[in-house]
Amino acid sequence: MKDELLEQAEKMGFSLVGVADPELFERYPRIRKPAESEEYWSRPHEIWPAGRSVVVLGLHCREEVLDALVRMDNLFGSFYWEIIRHREYRLRDWFGEQGCEAQITDDVAVKRAAVLAGLGHVGRNSLVAHPEYGSNLRFGLLLTDAEMAFDEPNDPFESAPCGDCRRCEEVCPGEAISDYRVEFSRCIIPAAEGWLSDDEEMIREARRIQQRGEVLEVECNLCQKACPLNEAG
Numbered sequence: 001m002k003d004e005l006l007e008q009a010e011k012m013g014f015s016l017v018g019v020a021d022p023e024l025f026e027r028y029p030r031i032r033k034p035a036e037s038e039e040y041w042s043r044p045h046e047i048w049p050a051g052r053s054v055v056v057l058g059l060h061c062r063e064e065v066l067d068a069l070v071r072m073d074n075l076f077g078s079f080y081w082e083i084i085r086h087r088e089y090r091l092r093d094w095f096g097e098q099g100c101e102a103q104i105t106d107d108v109a110v111k112r113a114a115v116l117a118g119l120g121h122v123g124r125n126s127l128v129a130h131p132e133y134g135s136n137l138r139f140g141l142l143l144t145d146a147e148m149a150f151d152e153p154n155d156p157f158e159s160a161p162c163g164d165c166r167r168c169e170e171v172c173p174g175e176a177i178s179d180y181r182v183e184f185s186r187c188i189i190p191a192a193e194g195w196l197s198d199d200e201e202m203i204r205e206a207r208r209i210q211q212r213g214e215v216l217e218v219e220c221n222l223c224q225k226a227c228p229l230n231e232a233g
Ligand code: SF4
Pocket: 171, 172, 173, 174, 175, 176, 177, 182, 186, 187, 188, 189, 220, 221, 222, 223, 224
C-alpha cells in the first residue's frame, strides 16, 4: 500500500510524501494556533479515532513562480493551496478505490505532522525545511484507515541546520521572528490586512513597506527569500 501511495502521489505531482503514526502526536505538547491564541490544533485521533496513518503531502513552490504569481494579482496566498486541495480530493478518491477511507483535514498542525512524517526540521523562521527543497513548501494532510509503514519521524525539538545564521530574524520587517518562533501578531501579513495586531505603528509600517514594493502586495516571504536552506530550490 505504501509503495502504491508513493507512486500515486508522485503521479499527481506532489514533491514529497511522508506517513506518520497518529499515536506519535500524543507524545508531544499541543500547539497553539496561532502561537498567541487560546486555541489548539487537534491531534489526529481526536478528529478520527479510526485513522491509522497520517499522510503528509508536500508541494515544492519555486520562488520565481511565487514572485510571478504575486505580481500578476495577489495569487500567492491561495494558488498553491488550491492545487494541493484539488490533489488531496483526488488522493482521497484513490484511497476509496483501494477499499480504504481517507479524510482531508485542516485541523492538525501540518508543520508538526511534516516533522513527524520525516519530511524535515523546523528552522529559526518556524518553517519546516526539507534537506533538498528547503522551506519553499506547502503541505497538505489526509488521515486514512489504511495501515502503512510509517516513515522515520524527526524530533520536533531538533532544529533545521541553521547554525549561526539569523538572516530571517534580521530581514523581518515586523521583528516577528525570534528563536524558532514567529510572533504572529508582529508578522506584517496579518498586520497589513488589518487584523490580529493592535500595534497601529506596525500596521502603518507594514503598509509603507508594501507601498514601497519591498514586499509583495498582500504577502511577505522575506524570511523565506533570505534563507540559505532554500538556495537549491
Ligand atoms: S512573512 Fe515577513 S513579516 Fe512575516 S515573519 Fe516572515 S519576514 Fe517577518
